[in-house]
Amino acid sequence: MSRAIFLFFGLILLAISLNLNAQKSFNVSASLRTPAEYHLQVKQFGEFVDRFNYKTDWKGNSISDEFAQKIPRANYIFYLFNSEDERLTNPNDSSYRVLCSEFIAFIDEPNNSKTITLFSEQVKAYTIVNFMYFGKPQKAKVELTPEVLHDRSAKWVISSVETDCFAAIGDSLRTHFIAPNSHETSFINTKKINGQTNPIYYFSTTLATNSTMLFLTEAAKNRIKIQTIENVVYYISFPGWKITVEEFNRTTTNSGWLISNIEKMSLKN
């Protein structure tokens, strides 16, 4: 009897052990050691912001004193520039190099260092949206901005759409309108809106030709079908400066989200 009990518990232990091993094998067994260039590349835009703000090192850990001693912020920011930009190596023109140095000095100013706050008016994103409109492929340049709500949550919102696919609206505006003498008949012509598939024709030309408004109304009618999104570019502003951040998809250590341009702005901007 005791032998049977011993065997029973032995089987249970074996089953538990096998089950534990099965759960362990859920980890990616065939994972490879990540090549160094993938640690160095700026994989996400948020990672760019964290590195720019001197918050995290190349492995995503908080900046330690040891790291700070080896790589001061000014040097670290320089790794965030597109090093293949010819303006950085042009022997005949050093103006962009000087501008970059001036910008880094501005960001890393002692006792007045500047950072990027993602969810603020400091950051704007632009992207190219490919969509189908009346069976034809079209493109639109879409501006997105972050919006912060009172409950401290956040979201991105579309703030403008630029596209030339609504150019034909000019013809419709010549045939759909409220006649110039309508004021004499108590604007009865306003009723023309009733049953109209596109009542925007009867609104001010500024509104009726506004591509953001037209994109919105056409999307509401299910006439727009977004296919893919490409070429995301970020513009980040600081007092007197504007930088452009783009994704450089290449295999070198200097790749991912990098500064592609720096502009000095007048302080009014």
Next chain:
Amino acid sequence: MNMKHLLTLVFIGFFISNYAQEPLKTAASSKEAKIVDEIDLSDSDIEIFKEQTKQKVEEFQQHIVTIGSKDQPAERRSMAEKEALKLFFKGAEMQTSVIMPDGSVNIQSRTMEKYLARLKSLPYTTVVIKFYDLVYISSFTKGPDGRYYSSATVIQEFTGFTGDNLVYKDVTKKEIEIVIDLVEDKFFNEKKWRVFLGNIKATETKKV
């Protein structure tokens, strides 16, 4: 005015002031709004979320390896496909960008169902998918729906063979949308944070 009235007024004033500060779901200008990154989350919460996210991403990676492996029984691959889909929010899409021989980039978008089904029927006799050990997880930000949002980056090495010949190899970087939702666990009668995967942006970084 006696002390009682004074206290009542103070109480009403305090109540009105609190009521006025009740969070409204309207947009605030960034000047008023504070930085939202990681707000309402303690360091320990973030660590737990990161660990859970890592586990979920690894689970997805393991399913991808199984679905792509032609030497695995068809039943097991189909099971992995079903289990992988359970990790995602309904309607999640995969956008892939591939570098064409002329240097242009071809971008395609598919539903996750289509992407996984396609992965199962690739025209190679053997497929080997491996992931690098790096999983980069960004900070967590609260969305207007109360869920927390983040992104995880993983890097995948894909090799396709026809017979013994290597016919295709590439390295793809995948950015995975992470959604952390408070869901009700009916068994324990409590609410628990659960990690879901969302849309994925896959970028081919290297063709070998």
